[in-house]
Amino acid sequence: MKFKYKINKILSAVVVLMVSVLSYSCDDDSNLNPAIDVMVSENSDLNTNSGMPEELVVAEGSDLQNVKTVTFRGVNEAEEKTVEVVFNPVLNSNLAIMFNVPFDETKGSVFGANVVTITNEDDDVITYDFTIVQPEPTIGVFSPERPKANETVNISGEWFQNLVSVSFAGAPVEYTQISSTEISMVVPDGTKLGADVTIETAAGEVSAFLDIDIGYNLYLVADFDGGGLRPNNNWVAYGDAGPLDYLTGGPTGTFAQFQWLGDTSNGYNGCQSDATETMVVESDPEKVMFLIDVNCNGVIGTVAEFLIVDRDGGNWAFRHEFTEDGWHTIEAPVSAFGANYDPGNQDSGDVDPTQINQVKVTIAEWGANPSLIQFDNIRFHGYY
Known part of the structure; x- marks a missing residue:
């Protein structure tokens, strides 16, 4: 009011x-x-x-x-x-x-x-x-700040008298009114994303975002819609690369499309984000996962190689061959990436996740000719 x-x-x-x-x-x-x-x-x-x-x-x-x-x-x-x-x-x-x-x-x-x-x-x-006259309710803090699914969270605030309902992500939830300044609610089973908690009283309603602990930290590299640690669409192509474009209509909006049209002058190609600060806090290469949404847009036989680069300039590679059309998600621990641009080189140790500061997308020049990769929502999950 x-x-x-x-x-x-x-x-x-x-x-x-x-x-x-x-x-x-x-x-x-x-x-x-x-x-x-x-x-x-x-x-x-x-x-x-x-x-x-x-x-x-x-x-x-x-x-x-x-x-x-x-x-x-x-x-x-x-x-x-x-x-x-x-x-x-x-x-x-x-x-x-x-x-x-x-x-x-x-x-x-x-x-x-x-x-x-x-x-x-x-x-x-x-x-x-x-x-x-009763004022509209206000929300102060949640405790715990990041609850898990099925966990009880306390909501502190003011003017919770004449309580009508409590909802999470637009759906009613089980709750207990402790006092006019505190409510407890149970995070719904299966919740994996944060959402607004809305408290409605006879005087009005108020909403506040509640983050959810899903067992890992999310490090979004780029979603090509302005979000992430590399938020701008400032990727650059190199080597024998074909067109690098940004299109709409992907899994969550804008996506990147990279092509190789058959040029072998350099013997390699790729596109990459900028390399600035490191991105991941967790240090266990078995628990840090690399994820990317991909599609070959009908070009079956395209072979993609995804590279993660550390601050020392080491390039660690993971290979994926497209055998079907349509968007899907690739997920792999960074321990599955091979050293020195070689996906099969598992004898040289693992990349230190806390040193990763760049991501590259390349196309193997011995796959389909020409080849095409559409990709979106590049991220790391750091499990704890």
Whole structure:
């Protein structure tokens, strides 16, 4: 809810109060007939005689000097659930009283219809109807910050009273309301991606993104849609490479298409990302997986070789021959990559995943002629 403040009205009320204090401070207080005409909140989105917790209210009327107490109580609540207002008597005059709307659940505050009781030093009593409006809910933090599927996560926030529903990724979930500031929910079984948690109350709803622990860190190299550690489509072709293009309509949008048209002048070809900072934190080559979505677009017999490069300039290769058409995902541990551009060279050790800083896509020149590779969503999964 958008708050707009009646600054001019509040300032005018202060001036009236100060003038009234000076004018009436020496008057005889006998035979007073105190009355409230209206209560005006600083929140101009609300009607008069209503306000949200802690908002400033000006109670306007007559014979309001020497107020002793101001209290709020829900119309259906017991007398012991009366909540007293703390106010500054200096800002009190015969014409108006200024105070903040109280709300303390431990003392019995409730939203909705309340009775305001004002008592002066002569024990004259005024009662007035006022509505305390519930604010829209807010979400603070999740605990744990990255829960797993089937795990309980606590959601802290404010104004969870009158709870209607809790959902994850647009679907209702099992939850427990612990208090007006805390809810627990169970992450749905099978969840593998983060999504918005939405809390709906009678006053509105709020959403916040909840990340999910799926057992590994994702290192996206490039998705050719502006995401990843190499987010720009700044790949370059080299050697006997044919066209390198960016097209739409892949698994998740834009994808890259690389061709080899039969030139053997250099005896090699490829395209590559830039080589800047390293990309992976996990160090076990058996647990760090290389993944890429690929398609040969009907050119069966194309042989792709994927290279990962370390900071020392070592090129580690993995080979894939296309025997069928259509998009599919290649997944292999980086320990399956062979040293010195040779996919079969497994005797020279493994690449250190923490030193990987570049990825290349090449085509074997002894495969289909011409050849074509479409590729997208290059990433590493670092399992922990």
